[in-house]
Amino acid sequence: xxxxxxxxxxxxxxxxxxxxxxxxxxxxxxxxxxxxxxxxxxxxxxxxxxxxxxxxxxxxxxxxxxxxxxxxxxxxxxxxxxxxxxxxxxxxxxxxxxxxxx
Numbered sequence: 001x002x003x004x005x006x007x008x009x010x011x012x013x014x015x016x017x018x019x020x021x022x023x024x025x026x027x028x029x030x031x032x033x034x035x036x037x038x039x040x041x042x043x044x045x046x047x048x049x050x051x052x053x054x055x056x057x058x059x060x061x062x063x064x065x066x067x068x069x070x071x072x073x074x075x076x077x078x079x080x081x082x083x084x085x086x087x088x089x090x091x092x093x094x095x096x097x098x099x100x101x102x
Contacts, residue, residue, distance in 0.1 A: 020045050023056070027060070
């Protein structure tokens with residue numbers, strides 16, 4: 001089964017995407033009450049399919065990896081030495097922001 005490169009999916013394609021989404025949701029333990037996170041996961045599934053992937057298991061594993069890599073509710077902030085600085089400006093972090101340790 002090949003996906004249409006015009007970003008149009010057939011009913012068979014959508015069944016594959018639904019299976020990949022259901023498996024990925026179960027892997028990530030995303031219940032029906034986690035609407036925002038499930039929407040984000042669905043966008044990853046469609047993005048991977050639009051890149052040409054047709055295997056539900058591969059779409060599931062890639063979407064889970066991308067989800068875990070791209071969704072951290074409290075991502076760490078790089079240390080000040082790696083942040084770009086404007087001349088004469090000091091880097092200030094809001095209270096409670098995590099910073100990478102060296």
